Structure formats: structure tokens, C-alpha cells
Amino acid sequence: xxxxxxxxxxVVDDEPAIRRAVRTNLHAHGFDVETAETAAEALxxxxxxxxxxxxxxxxxxxxxxxxVIRHVxxxxxxxxxxxxxxxxxxxxxxxxxxxxxxxxxxxFGADELLARIRVALRHLAxxxxxxxxxxxxxxxxxxxERREVTSxxxxxxxxxxxYELLKAFIAHPDRVLTDRMLLQxxxxxxxxxxxxxxxxxxxxxxxxxxxxxxxxxxxxTEPGVGYRLLLADE
Amino acid sequence: xPGLSHINNVSMLYLPAVLLAAVRLGRxxxxxASLLSFLAFDFFFVxxxxxxxxxxxxxxxxxxxxxxxxIVAGQVAADQQARASDxxxxxxxxxxxxxxxxxxxEPDLEPSLxxxxxxxxxxxxxxxxxxxxxxxxxxxxxxxxDEPALHRLGPGLASRVxxxxxxxxxxxxxxxxxxxxxxxxxxxxxxxxQAGFASVPILGDGTQLGSLQLxxxxxxxxxxxxxxxxxxxxxxxxxxxxRARLRRxxxxxxxxxxxxxxxxxxxxxxxxxLRTPLASILAAASSLRQRDVTWSDDERAEFLASIEDEARxxxxxxxxxxxxxxxxxxxxxxxxxxxxxxxxxxxxxxRLRHVTAQHRISxxxxxxxxxxxxxxxxxxQVLSNLIExxxxxxxxxxxxxxxxxxxDDGLRFEVRDEGPGIEPAEEPELxxxxxxxxxxxxxxxxxxxxxxxxxxxxxxxxxxxxxxxxPNDGGARFIFVLPLAIAA
Numbered sequence: 001x002x003x004x005x006x007x008x009x010x011v012v013d014d015e016p017a018i019r020r021a022v023r024t025n026l027h028a029h030g031f032d033v034e035t036a037e038t039a040a041e042a043l044x045x046x047x048x049x050x051x052x053x054x055x056x057x058x059x060x061x062x063x064x065x066x067x068v069i070r071h072v073x074x075x076x077x078x079x080x081x082x083x084x085x086x087x088x089x090x091x092x093x094x095x096x097x098x099x100x101x102x103x104x105x106x107x108f109g110a111d112e113l114l115a116r117i118r119v120a121l122r123h124l125a126x127x128x129x130x131x132x133x134x135x136x137x138x139x140x141x142x143x144x145e146r147r148e149v150t151s152x153x154x155x156x157x158x159x160x161x162x163y164e165l166l167k168a169f170i171a172h173p174d175r176v177l178t179d180r181m182l183l184q185x186x187x188x189x190x191x192x193x194x195x196x197x198x199x200x201x202x203x204x205x206x207x208x209x210x211x212x213x214x215x216x217x218x219x220x221t222e223p224g225v226g227y228r229l230l231l232a233d234e
Numbered sequence: 235x236p237g238l239s240h241i242n243n244v245s246m247l248y249l250p251a252v253l254l255a256a257v258r259l260g261r262x263x264x265x266x267a268s269l270l271s272f273l274a275f276d277f278f279f280v281x282x283x284x285x286x287x288x289x290x291x292x293x294x295x296x297x298x299x300x301x302x303x304x305i306v307a308g309q310v311a312a313d314q315q316a317r318a319s320d321x322x323x324x325x326x327x328x329x330x331x332x333x334x335x336x337x338x339x340e341p342d343l344e345p346s347l348x349x350x351x352x353x354x355x356x357x358x359x360x361x362x363x364x365x366x367x368x369x370x371x372x373x374x375x376x377x378x379x380d381e382p383a384l385h386r387l388g389p390g391l392a393s394r395v396x397x398x399x400x401x402x403x404x405x406x407x408x409x410x411x412x413x414x415x416x417x418x419x420x421x422x423x424x425x426x427x428q429a430g431f432a433s434v435p436i437l438g439d440g441t442q443l444g445s446l447q448l449x450x451x452x453x454x455x456x457x458x459x460x461x462x463x464x465x466x467x468x469x470x471x472x473x474x475x476x477r478a479r480l481r482r483x484x485x486x487x488x489x490x491x492x493x494x495x496x497x498x499x500x501x502x503x504x505x506x507x508l509r510t511p512l513a514s515i516l517a518a519a520s521s522l523r524q525r526d527v528t529w530s531d532d533e534r535a536e537f538l539a540s541i542e543d544e545a546r547x548x549x550x551x552x553x554x555x556x557x558x559x560x561x562x563x564x565x566x567x568x569x570x571x572x573x574x575x576x577x578x579x580x581x582x583x584x585r586l587r588h589v590t591a592q593h594r595i596s597x598x599x600x601x602x603x604x605x606x607x608x609x610x611x612x613x614x615q616v617l618s619n620l621i622e623x624x625x626x627x628x629x630x631x632x633x634x635x636x637x638x639x640x641x642d643d644g645l646r647f648e649v650r651d652e653g654p655g656i657e658p659a660e661e662p663e664l665x666x667x668x669x670x671x672x673x674x675x676x677x678x679x680x681x682x683x684x685x686x687x688x689x690x691x692x693x694x695x696x697x698x699x700x701x702x703x704x705p706n707d708g709g710a711r712f713i714f715v716l717p718l719a720i721a722a
Contacts, residue, residue: 016592017514017540021521024536028527059506085509107513109520 007121008032010051012042012068013083014060022055025110026117039063043071051078053120055113056100058084058091066091066098073099079120083108089224096178096225103176103225119174135170138232140209140218142170151209161186162205165198169219169229178226202227248275252304256311264308272301323459330357330463331470338474343482346474347376354448354467355379358460361451362387365436365471367444379449387431387449432456434464438472446471507551507684511544518544543588550618554688557615561691568609568695575599575606575638575645582617583636589622592630598637606645606716612692613716616700619685620649620712628653628709644698644718650711655704664702665690689714 009031011022019035026033034049036042039060046054046068054072058065065082072078082095082103092103101123102116133145139152147163149156158166168185169177179198183191191197202221206213220228248271256264273286276297281289288294333353340346347365355363355378362379364387377384430450436443446468450456456464518537522529529537560566576599583595624634632652639646656664665686693700693714700714 015510015514017511017544018517021514021517021537021540024533025517025521025524025527028521028529028533085506085513106509107516110517110524111520113517 006030006032007052008034008049009053009055009117010034010036010042010045010049011055012036012039012060012065013055013057014038015057018057018083021110022113025114029114031117039065039068042068046072046075046078052124053079053081053117055081055083055117058082058088058095066094069095069098069100079124081113081116081120092225093178093180096176097180101175123174135173137173137229138217139211142166144170149209152211156208158205158208161201162208165201165205166209169227173229174231176222176226176228180226182226248300249304249307252308253311256308257315260316261309261312264312265305268301268304268308271304272297275300323463326357327459327463327466330354331466334467334470335474338471338478341481343475343478344374344376346478347471348378350467350471351376351378354446354464358448358463359451359454360448362449364447365444366447367436367475368442383449387447430455432461432464434468436468436472436475438476443472443475503684504555508548511548511551514544515541515548539588546585547589547622550615550622551684553615554619554684557612557688557692558684561688561695566691566695568612568692570607570609570696572605572607573610575603575608575647578608578610578613579617579636579638579647582614582621586618586621586625590625590634593625593628594631594633596633596635598635598639600639603638603640603645604718606718608696608716609692612695616689616692616714617647617649619689620647620714623685623712624649624651624653624710627651641715644715646713646715648711648713650705650709652709655708655710656702661702665700686712 009026011019011026011033012035013019013022014037016037019037023033023035034045034051036045040063042054042056045051054068056065056068060068069080069082072080079102080095080100082092082100083106084091084095084103085106095103101120104113104116133143135142135144141150142148144167149158149163149166164186165182168182171185179195180192183194183198186201187194187197202219203213206216206219210216210218217232218230220230222228252264252267252271255267276286276288277284280293280297288297330353334350337349337353338346340349347367351363351365354360360379362377362383364375364377364379364384366375377387379387430452432448432450434446434448436445446464448456448464518540521527522534522537557566579597579599583590583597621634621636628634628651634652635648635650637646637648637650639648689712690700693716696716698714698716700712703711703713705711
């Protein structure tokens with residue numbers, strides 16, 4: 001049995017066929033699954049069941065999926081994985097900015113959804129990073145206390161902004177971070193629309209920490225949405 | 235002094251003649267009349283009579299007084315008259331300009347220009363009037379007047395350039411076709427040289443937009459007052475044309491914007507509608523392929539049923555889309571045959587049993603229904619769309635009523651659900667295809683919009699009609715009637 005088994009997942013989608021397929025699948029993988037058809041029902045279930053994770057279709061009739069995210073975020077940090085139809089990048093960004101943790105594009109394969117659910121639950125199980133002053137993934141090692149970055153054993157020299165950007169990624173490994181979130185964390189609250197700054201710095205950071213900046217292993221682009229620091233499989 | 239009073243009395247006879255000349259003929263003739271009366275008076279009434287000259291010097295004073303009075307009265311009367319006729323001219327001008335303005339507020343430029351040409355022609359009693367616009371791709375003219383007069387007014391701009399040998403302007407060259415400079419041996423002198431012809435440039439936005447060309451009736455010429463009126467009218471036209479073009483540009487932009495909006499709304503709706511069943515299919519199929527789970531027979535059957543149902547749904551959607559595009563292209567012809575409507579309903583419900591699995595179906599089909607002429611596939615699609623919508627919008631375990639009944643105008647099909655019904659605001663657009671809707675509405679209405687739009691077109695292709703009713707006790711009822719005779 002996988003370590004995340006037994007977690008309670010609330011699946012919110014107005015399509016009965018999707019609900020059925022996802023429920024059957026997650027159930028077979030050992031999860032405790034509840035479903036809801038509308039946003040109102042989802043909020044009611046959320047209050048009663050306190051699920052460990054929510055899989056949420058954004059495209060619900062009023063109130064919408066975004067309203068659900070807002071409500072859930074007012075009450076805590078329950079991971080939310082958003083389901084959305086492809087080409088709706090703006091919706092995804094809005095959902096992530098509101099505090100959703102990840103998104104899966106419809107149509108999706110069962111494995112993809114399962115993988116995202118496992119990642120989100122893993123974060124939940126892991127203690128907050130503050131205590132741990134050395135971050136490691138693959139060849140990349142960042143000593144947050146001594147501000148030392150090494151890639152494959154050789155030291156990497158980063159400018160202060162590049163270092164801040166890397167730190168922002170390390171604070172939320174494996175999570176999709178929208179351009180706006182990254183800009184505000186690194187450049188400050190007044191920023192948000194200057195995505196080109198961010199693209200330039202991500203490109204520089206990749207040149208320094210990636211083996212092949214054209215095919216990054218760590219700093220992955222989420223097209224139209226933002227970036228994600230991908231953790232290497234251990 | 236008997237002589238003086240004598241002169242004064244008789245002089246009264248001359249003053250009306252002077253005034254008459256002033257009023258009728260103006261300032262100069264009034265002076266001439268004054269001088270003439272002065273001389274006549276001297277000749278006939280002042281001694282020595284019948285010769286010019288004054289015997290009694292005291293009579294000079296009377297004569298000079300007479301002349302002075304005649305001239306002053308004549309000038310005052312002529313002035314008054316000039317002012318009155320000027321006022322009349324200005325009033326006419328104001329009326330004509332107001333008419334031009336009013337005619338130009340019509341939404342379409344072309345009929346307005348034609349009306350303006352006719353109005354000017356009638357007002358000035360001209361033989362022909364043309365409004366020529368030259369900065370469009372192709373110069374256009376709007377004319378008023380009879381054929382021969384128009385012919386005398388001269389050819390349009392293009393042929394005038396050919397005959398006069400003047401090079402076309404850049405704007406003209408930008409038009410379609412090729413400009414060739416040809417100077418014929420008998421190049422006619424420009425028509426404007428003709429008497430009784432006037433051409434007034436129409437200016438607007440700092441460029442010449444065209445010209446106002448006028449031809450007076452035979453042996454008539456233009457008066458200065460006419461010139462002033464025409465210049466003012468041309469100025470008015472210029473402003474109005476510029477405004478009309480701006481308005482047209484704005485309307486075109488608006489139309490483009492709406493088309494764009496419509497297209498993206500359509501794409502949004504279609505991509506959502508197509509991807510939704512695809513998502514279910516992919517989720518079920520990829521689940522079945524997973525190797526880390528052993529599926530029970532029931533679970534396997536459920537996934538497979540889901541794949542099958544959703545694939546059928548996808549097929550219906552694609553069918554609707556194709557139908558709609560065929561309908562919009564006008565390529566829809568029902569293949570009509572005589573069918574039992576009850577059997578058709580049974581067929582549709584059988585095929586949709588997975589769709590309606592969560593609902594109760596209540597059927598009302600009388601035994602004695604006559605056969606109906608219909609295209610089986612198309613009416614199957616209409617009923618499927620209505621029943622699918624009912625199942626989609628009415629909550630689970632409510633009842634969907636399907637009723638067939640004979641009506642005066644044919645066979646009546648009714649599908650009634652116990653769902654939330656239709657908002658009155660949505661009702662007018664219910665059967666429209668792909669009307670742009672606010673984003674949040676697209677989701678709930680895309681499927682229904684497409685299905686109903688197709689249903690309406692198909693029913694109408696059968697000579698029937700379809701409508702929506704709001705039952706008193708809630709829900710929605712869609713009704714269509716098919717005629718029992720084959721439509722001609």
C-alpha cells in the first residue's frame with residue numbers, strides 16, 4: 001500500500017461520468033473518496049468531512065470552482081488540485097493565484113491525476129522546510145544557512161536576485177507557482193505583471209544550475225501559467 | 235408762394251414711380267428714375283415750359299428738393315427691398331441646408347446623397363445635379379435629373395480623366411484595375427467650360443472628398459445667391475460625409491468585434507462540449523490500463539459503459555455540429571418517409587437509457603396515432619437533443635415526461651422535465667445558434683444552445699415548429715409539432 005493511502009479525497013465535478021471514473025479509480029488505489037456535484041455541495045461536504053485533499057473542477061455553474069477555492073483557503077491549507085479544460089490558462093492562473101496547489105488539464109489520464117495527488121499529499125506529510133537548512137534534489141544542493149549553491153558538486157555563483165528566486169522555488173517544491181506569485185515573492189508586492197523580468201531571471205538561473213538549460217530538469221515551465229521546481233525522483 | 239405748392243403737389247406724382255423702380259429694379263434704376271422725374275418735371279411744369287431751364291430762380295429750390303427727396307426715398311426703398319430679398323435668400327438657404335443636414339442623418343450614405351442631389355435640383359430648378367465622391371476606391375456619383383441632362387452633365391470621373399488626359403490621383407490609382415494614360419486626338423475640353431455648369435468642391439477633413447456638379451436649365455445661369463447656397467451646401471455635405479464614414483467605420487469595427495466575440499464564444503463552447511466526454515473516456519480508459527490495480531468485473535464493466543456512453547455522446551455532439559453547419563450552409567434536405575412516431579420515441583429512449591438512467595421516464599403515447607412523414611434520423615436527433623437536455627438539467631430521480639398527441643396542425647411531441655426551468659432572460663435566445671453569452675453562462679448553455687438550435691432548424695425543415703413553455707408547476711416543457719401532410 002502506498003504511503004498516501006487512506007487519505008480522504010473530495011472530488012468535485014458536475015460530470016457524472018468523470019465523478020464515477022475518478023471515484024472508482026481513487027478508491028481502487030486505497031483512497032477514501034467522496035464526491036460532490038456542485039460548488040454548494042462541495043462546501044457543505046468540505047465542512048463535514050474535512051478531506052485531506054480536494055480535486056476540483058473549475059468549470060462549475062454558479063457558485064464556481066474559484067468560489068470553492070476562496071472558501072477553502074479562508075479555512076486552511078487543504079491541498080486543492082484543479083481540473084480544467086485545456087486552453088483555459090487564465091482560469092488556471094486565477095485558481096493558482098487564489099491558492100490552488102496544482103492543476104490537471106482535461107482530458108487527463110488516470111496516472112497523471114494519481115501522480116499529482118500523491119505529490120500534494122507528500123507535501124502534507126513532510127514537515128515544513130524551515131528547520132531543514134540544506135535542500136537537495138538530484139545534483140542540486142542549496143545550503144540556505146551558508147547561501148551556498150552547488151550543482152553536481154561544483155559551486156554555482158548566483159546574483160542576489162537569482163538566489164532569491166531559487167529560494168522562492170525551494171520554499172514550494174513540486175508546486176506550480178504562477179508568474180505573479182514568483183514576482184511578488186522575489187521583487188515585492190508592487191510587482192505582478194512584469195513577467196518578462198521573471199522569464200529573464202529563470203533563464204539565467206537555468207544556465208547556472210541546469211545541465212542542459214534547453215531541457216531543464218528542475219525549473220520546469222508550466223506553459224501560460226508559471227513555473228515549477230520539479231523534485232528529482234529519489 | 236403758389237409756385238412752390240404747385241411744384242410740391244405735382245411732384246407727388248413722380249415719387250411713386252421712383253419708389254416702384256426702387257422696389258422692383260433696385261438702387262440704380264431708382265436713381266435713374268429720380269433724375270428722369272427731375273428732368274420731366276423741369277420740362278413740363280416749370281416755366282419756361284417745354285424746355286430745360288428754370289425761369290424763376292426760386293423754383294430751383296423746389297426742383298432740388300424734389301430730386302433730393304426722390305433719390306433718398308428711392309435709396310431707402312431699394313435698401314429695404316435688398317434686405318428683404320437677402321433675408322428671403324438666407325431663409326431659403328437655411329431651409330435647404332437644414333434639409334441637407336436632415337437627409338444626411340439617414341444611416342445609409344448612398345440614398346442620402348441621392349436625396350440631397352434631388353433636393354438641390356428641385357430647390358434651384360436645375361436640369362441635373364450630381365454628387366461625386368472620389369476618395370473611395372472607385373469614384374461614385376449620385377445623381378438627380380433626367381437622362382439627357384445627366385448626359386450633358388458629363389461622364390463620370392474615370393472617363394473624364396481619360397478624355398482630359400489628367401493623371402489619376404494616388405487614391406484613384408489605389409483602386410482596382412489599371413490606369414492607363416490616354417490622350418485622345420479629339421480630347422474634349424472639360425465639361426466645366428460649358429455655360430450653366432457649376433462644380434463646387436466638397437471638402438472635408440482637409441481633403442477634397444468629391445464635388446457637387448450642377449447643370450442649369452437651358453438659357454439659365456447661376457445667381458450669386460445660388461453660389462453662396464451651393465458653397466454652404468457643399469460644406470455641409472463634406473462634414474456629413476466625413477461623419478457618415480466615421481460612423482460606417484465604427485459600425486464595421488463593431489461588427490468585426492462581435493464576429494470575433496461570437497467565434498471565441500463558439501470555440502469555447504465547442505471545445506468544452508467536445509472535451510467533456512473525451513475527459514470521461516480518457517479517465518476510464520487509462521484507468522483500465524493501470525497495472526497496479528486489479529479491477530473487479532463490475533468496475534471493469536462500469537468503465538467500459540462509461541467509455542461507450544461518452545463516445546455516443548461525443549458522436550451526438552459531432553452530429554449536431556455537422557447538422558448545424560449543413561443547415562447554415564443551406565444543404566439540409568429531409569429524407570421524408572412515413573413512420574410510426576411511437577416507435578421512434580421508443581428507439582430514442584432505448585438509445586439514451588444510460589443518459590436517463592438517473593431519471594424516471596413517463597411515456598404517454600396514444601394507440602391510434604397516424605403515421606407521420608418525417609426524416610427518421612433528423613427527428614431522432616431532435617428528440618434526442620430535447621431528452622438529453624432534460625436529463626442534463628433536471629436533478630436525478632425527477633420525472634421526464636414524453637408525450638405524443640394529435641393536434642389540429644399535426645402531431646405534437648412534448649418533452650417536459652422537472653428541472654430548474656429556463657430563465658425568462660434566456661428565453662428569447664434559446665433557439666439561437668451560438669449567440670455570444672457572458673462567460674459563465676456559456677458553460678451551462680453551450681450544450682443546450684447547440685442542441686436546441688439544431689432541433690429548431692430540423693423541425694422547421696419539416697415544415698413544423700418548436701417552442702418552449704413554462705409549466706405552472708415548474709420545470710421546462712419543449713414542444714414541437716410536425717405536419718401530417720408532406721410539406722410542398
